[in-house]
Amino acid sequence: MKYTGDVIKYGDNVDTDVIIPARYLNTSDHAELASHCMEDLDRTFVSRVKPGDIIAAGNNFGCGSSREHAPIAIKASGVSLVIAKSFARIFYRNAINIGLAIVECPEAAEAISEGDRVEADLDNGIIRDLTTGAEFRTAPFPEFIQTMIGNGGLVSSIANGAIK
Amino acid sequence: MAMTMTQKILAAHSGRESVQAGELILASLDLVLGNDITSPVAIKEFARLGRDSVFDRDKITMVMDHFAPNKDIKAAEQCKMCRDFCGEKDITHFYDVGQMGIEHALLPERGLVTAGNAVIGADSHTCTYGALGAFSTGVGSTDMACAMAIGKAWFKVPSAMRIVLTGKLRRHVSGKDVILHIIGKIGVDGALYKSMEFTGEGLSSLTMADRLCIANMAVEAGAKNGIFEVDGVTLAYLREHGAVEPAIYTADPGAEYDETLEIDLSAIEPTVAFPHLPENAKTFGEFSEIPIDQVVIGSCTNGRLEDLRAAAEIMRGKKCAKNVRVIVIPATQSIYLAAMEEGLLRTFIESGAVVSTPTCGPCLGGHMGILAAGERAVTTTNRNFVGRMGHVDSEVYLASPAVAAASAVTGRIASPWEVMSE
Numbered sequence A: 001m002k003y004t005g006d007v008i009k010y011g012d013n014v015d016t017d018v019i020i021p022a023r024y025l026n027t028s029d030h031a032e033l034a035s036h037c038m039e040d041l042d043r044t045f046v047s048r049v050k051p052g053d054i055i056a057a058g059n060n061f062g063c064g065s066s067r068e069h070a071p072i073a074i075k076a077s078g079v080s081l082v083i084a085k086s087f088a089r090i091f092y093r094n095a096i097n098i099g100l101a102i103v104e105c106p107e108a109a110e111a112i113s114e115g116d117r118v119e120a121d122l123d124n125g126i127i128r129d130l131t132t133g134a135e136f137r138t139a140p141f142p143e144f145i146q147t148m149i150g151n152g153g154l155v156s157s158i159a160n161g162a163i164k
Numbered sequence B: 001m002a003m004t005m006t007q008k009i010l011a012a013h014s015g016r017e018s019v020q021a022g023e024l025i026l027a028s029l030d031l032v033l034g035n036d037i038t039s040p041v042a043i044k045e046f047a048r049l050g051r052d053s054v055f056d057r058d059k060i061t062m063v064m065d066h067f068a069p070n071k072d073i074k075a076a077e078q079c080k081m082c083r084d085f086c087g088e089k090d091i092t093h094f095y096d097v098g099q100m101g102i103e104h105a106l107l108p109e110r111g112l113v114t115a116g117n118a119v120i121g122a123d124s125h126t127c128t129y130g131a132l133g134a135f136s137t138g139v140g141s142t143d144m145a146c147a148m149a150i151g152k153a154w155f156k157v158p159s160a161m162r163i164v165l166t167g168k169l170r171r172h173v174s175g176k177d178v179i180l181h182i183i184g185k186i187g188v189d190g191a192l193y194k195s196m197e198f199t200g201e202g203l204s205s206l207t208m209a210d211r212l213c214i215a216n217m218a219v220e221a222g223a224k225n226g227i228f229e230v231d232g233v234t235l236a237y238l239r240e241h242g243a244v245e246p247a248i249y250t251a252d253p254g255a256e257y258d259e260t261l262e263i264d265l266s267a268i269e270p271t272v273a274f275p276h277l278p279e280n281a282k283t284f285g286e287f288s289e290i291p292i293d294q295v296v297i298g299s300c301t302n303g304r305l306e307d308l309r310a311a312a313e314i315m316r317g318k319k320c321a322k323n324v325r326v327i328v329i330p331a332t333q334s335i336y337l338a339a340m341e342e343g344l345l346r347t348f349i350e351s352g353a354v355v356s357t358p359t360c361g362p363c364l365g366g367h368m369g370i371l372a373a374g375e376r377a378v379t380t381t382n383r384n385f386v387g388r389m390g391h392v393d394s395e396v397y398l399a400s401p402a403v404a405a406a407s408a409v410t411g412r413i414a415s416p417w418e419v420m421s422e
Helices: A030-034 A071-075 A089-098 A107-113 A143-150 A152-157 B007-011 B038-049 B073-089 B103-109 B124-132 B143-151 B176-187 B201-205 B206-223 B232-240 B305-315 B334-340 B344-351 B400-411
Strands: A001-009 A052-055 A081-084 A101-104 A117-121 A126-129 A134-136 B024-028 B029-033 B058-064 B091-097 B118-121 B135-138 B152-156 B158-168 B197-201 B225-228 B258-264 B271-273 B281-283 B294-297 B325-329 B376-379 B395-398
Touching: A030 A071, A030 B271, A052 A107, A052 A117, A071 A089, A081 A089, A081 A107, A081 A117, A089 A101, A089 A143, A089 A152, A089 B143, A101 A107, A107 A126, A107 A134, A143 A152, A152 B143, B007 B024, B007 B118, B007 B197, B007 B225, B029 B038, B029 B103, B029 B143, B038 B073, B038 B143, B058 B073, B058 B103, B073 B091, B103 B124, B103 B206, B103 B334, B118 B124, B118 B143, B124 B135, B124 B206, B124 B225, B124 B232, B143 B152, B158 B176, B158 B201, B176 B206, B176 B258, B176 B271, B176 B281, B197 B206, B201 B232, B206 B232, B206 B305, B294 B305, B294 B400, B305 B334, B305 B344, B305 B400, B325 B344, B325 B395, B334 B344, B376 B400
Parallel strands: A001 A052, A052 A081, A081 A101, B029 B058, B029 B118, B058 B091, B118 B135, B158 B197, B158 B258, B197 B225, B294 B325, B294 B376, B376 B395
Antiparallel strands: A001 A117, A117 A126, A126 A134, B024 B152, B271 B281, B271 B395
16 A cells, blocks of 8 residues: 655654543544544644645554544544554554554654655555655565455454454 | 463464464454443444354453443443443343443452453453453454454464562552552553563562552553463452453463563552653652642552552541542442441541542543643552543642552642551
8 A cells, every 4th residue: 555645743652542532532423533633732733634644653652542533533534644663552453453554664753754745655665755755664564464454454354254 | 382371371262382472363252341432433343244143242241431420421322322232232241330340340350350361352451350360451442343243353472571579568558559660660662562471479469459450550561461470369369259260371481581570579669650651650759749639549450449448548537638639439339338338438538538439430531530720630540641631731640549548638749658657
């Protein structure tokens, strides 16, 4: 898969409580969750995020709660890809399960700046910062996860018998 | 190939002789858990799977604890959705208001988890059951939905950090101080993707309440799971709570650990995690006077009977400080009842605290004790992120029940060693 978008940049330990505060967990409506995405970290996010934008962040992105509402809110807000130095493990599996593209690449996450235009080719493991011309390599997903993503996520993989 | 405790449980649940760190496996599950916030998302995903029934109605549990008793109309709708689903699928272990407690206190108490089990829960603190010698980890709602259908979940086999405990805790020091100390040492991603495996001669002095509290916060160090070696304390607890026959897994000699951390329990002091990360651990003497507005004693981390006893011992005969709101939340109905019979609730109420029905409520800023801008709370909960208990400009300090109680009566963050003479 290829993704191209403008970067919104955050630091380390962006937790699920700031991605989607618990006061909004009385709903699972995607659009409503998106309307509060990042509210307690960055009040400007909702007004400035555009379809296709890419989040670049530091270590341990998505730490804290298991709430799937967090990757749902990010995906529903139009973000196409999250690049981080590392992800908290529950957020990592939730993103894969629901089909939000994510990639761990410490070098890219460090070097890319707010507002840069970035292109990511995850099949070939290449991230390009089109603004600076820098290029970064990432490891491809393991086969099992590629199969799951190829089948449209965990639910579709089970529904069509790819995972039993 | 020598395996860790966690790897042996995962191998046994995936029909394999052995597994290695980094491998991706599909493991069979003994229990699948959800709550009133995460289950509605899972129920919607389950509908997309096109299955009429769940894999095993006895191996799924839903606990209405986060925004229950219903805090608003939307929360009521979410609980109703869970209630209707469990009714329709004839789920055995559905816990509604009246039977429910905070999930991670309730399940061990009900004997629903035993040593050697593989458990997932759509709640990050599902790692709590590692205290019982189970592999237990938090996942999301989609995992829960799929597990309800096929009884399995995918895992990357974790590598591990070994934590060797020696010595014995001092008076008014508990499991909470131990885990805050460890997270302070290794950081909130110090055990990212790994198992934290607790072992050593110091283990025998830790009560099950201490162990449940420590395993509960493994996720705050980024760990996939925290797990304790099974011993007499574990087996006695499992027997007392009517859990099914345990399967005991010990790490192989020569099992590989990424690192080993040695913790001398006798050197642990009352510890407080400052805003806004659980890794900001400090001991008394490292900070000056910090006045507070609220104290919360409860949660899946510290709402057990031993926790309430520790707090009551300090608050007995004393009054809560002026302008400090103190909220005590027994984690389950049976803890509530026992606390009543032991006179702990009288102690709290006479000191000026309120005692609430079981709920996760304030821990995640849901209800029952939300903070205003500029307010500060000492709580026995597990996270102190920005806005966790209310306004983004409020502050949460994580501590043990003893520290919370000492703070309640002094009106500032206080050590139990200072308040109690012995």
